[in-house]
Amino acid sequence: MASLSIVVPFIFLLLVNWCFARPLYPLPSRRNDRNRRPLQTFRPYNVAHRGSNGEIPEESAASYMKAIEEGADFIEADILATKDGVLICSHDVNLDDTTDIHDHKEFADRKRTYEVQAVNITGYFSVDFTLEELKSLRLKQRYPFRDQQYNGMYSIITFEEFISIALDAPRVVGIYPEIKNPVFINQRVKWSGGKKYEDKFVETLKKYGYRGSYMSKEWLKQPAFIQSFAPASLIYISKQTNIPKVFLIDDVNIPTQDTNQSYQEITSDKYLDFIKEYVVGIGPWKDNLVPVSGNYLETPSDLVARAHVRNLQVHPYTFRNENQFLHFNFSEDPYKEYDYWINKVGVDGLFTDFAGSLHQFQEWTNPLSSGEEDAHKLLDRIASMISKFKHA
């Protein structure tokens, strides 16, 4: 009878093992022979910063789907981790500004003060909540002057759910995830087998077939950029994946969180020569690329030139339509701002809260042609040109 008490649990374990270890077959909606329109690569990338968060609360499924609908090339997300080690999409380390955490009395005792990048922050931190608990919260629009009507409707999503949205799109849409606050995450969250946050990040990408260097065949099928403010993290994962990486650069007075290097150091020629072996581009704050005074842009700094000469792309952040974010050169007109950065400064990609507006600007000034539609338009225009001469 002793053997039965061993066999039964053993069989049970086998069954459990089979159930949880089924292979990841392609979903019917994602068959390989889908004829999806490819990523455009002839004009600067339209990167939907946290989705279309100008209209819908940031980093929600709805926000990302809206961005795809509006024509974004890439959907962008900040990846953090829960208490139980699940990677999620959320920008702030704390939940106070973008969720209804304050309405949840059951979590009232989770308030903490932590040091994050040398600043003490008090609030409810996502690293102190399990995924199940986070899923019970609801997102809200961060800025009061944006549409509040979707507050309370959407949940936080996981990294895998974010990837799913991109893979489900009717055309090829890239992803642009960020290794966000890795120093803080690795302090607070532990994974089994000695793995770190960066390992889990890359693991997730590989699980869904993301691979390939910039512009390779594999990459074009599933485009991705990995971004981070932490150079050590980017260098660390460079052995694990050849997906292109972008080095984010913070404001002039903020040192890197992991290597404590200053803005001056990481934008120096020497550093760019070093980092260019690991990254395909940089992502600076746009007001550092062109300094501002009296709310007017002045002469551009040479950072774009020095990056481009090293074949490094430049993807500045963040473009927003609201006039409080527009310098007076642009007559409160976000399209004038796009025109300046794309045509005068010559950036290679733009992080924008309003992917729809950027797409519209690009379609008006540098359109994707669909061939047949264009032929008809051309014939129309030739006809209208000739007809003008009839009456002359």
Added chain:
Amino acid sequence: MLFLVGCSSRSLYPLPNRRHNGNRQPLQTFRPYNIAHRGSNGEIPEETTAAYKRAIEEGTDFIETDILASKDGVLISFHDVCLDDTTDIAEHEEFINRKRTYEVQGSNVTGYFVVDFTLKELKSLRVKQRYPFRDQQYNGKFSIITFEEFISIALDADRIVGIYPEMKNPVFINQRVKWPGGKKFEDKFVEILKKYRYRGSYMSKEWLKQPAFIQSFAPTSLLYISNQTDLPKILLIDDVNMPTQDTNQSYWEITSDKYLDFIKEYIVGIGPWKDTLVTASDNYLRKPTDLVARAHARNLQVHPYTFRNENKFLHFNFSQDPYKEFDYWINKIGVDGLFTDFTGSLHQFQEWTSPLSTGEEDANKLLDKIVFMISKFKTK
């Protein structure tokens, strides 16, 4: 006496810089009119020479202004009856005793009124940007201009630019300012237009040479001048709770079929506040009212006011994007003209979506596009 009369009544010969020989680019008439509301006041303080010249530079079809009168009867370009919000009057100690309280359109207003200052005194003031969130760098640089100076700016432009002056607060002006010979504000208004040869009905040859619309919230003023000039007139319509200042008629009355049938004999169009054309709730536009349809059925143009780029003025349907707003009003609602504080943005939108062609530039662009299209097939 004769000598004096001779000096002050020399004939108005054409200035050398205005002998265009008819070679100026004509007014566009194939797409809705781009009306620079108070000039490019999104960028430069309203109703200044600089604001109007900027608007012309940015491609506007019409420069718009509000006409009031000074104490000594000179017609000036100025929107408010008071100087407080758009000038540095508060810094002029010499005028400190001019503060008054008058009733204007049923409410008591306290401030420094333009009708209590001579032109010379007004010219000593400096104009400032009304909205704190707009560029303040031109504050203190520009003066108030006269109606005649405003007209001058249009006539000096290097292409044909129309004018869109408003008979502003005629009831109030006529109460406060008197002209010799029993003339009224409306008479002086038309006199100046005629002096500079503005005439002709809508789309006539004379009109196309010097296009103009006369606008007013006061229907009797428009009726009154209809005998004096056949320049096209526009009846402005205020918010739903504001009766007309002269006839005390409600919004509902002046937008009724009966009234439109009556007024259409005198005007070519209406200028409503845009939020009355399409109902809004929770900062979203909902369904359009039928006013545009009823106006258009009577061949009345619709020129709504006022379009502004700042997100606080944009309904949420438009994703904080002023171009989406232009697209909605032009392509969905089908308006015939737009009063905008940002004539440059409207011009850009129109150039991208319904461009003026210049012929040669277009031919080159077309060849480029054909080459680009063919080249795509080469590498397949």
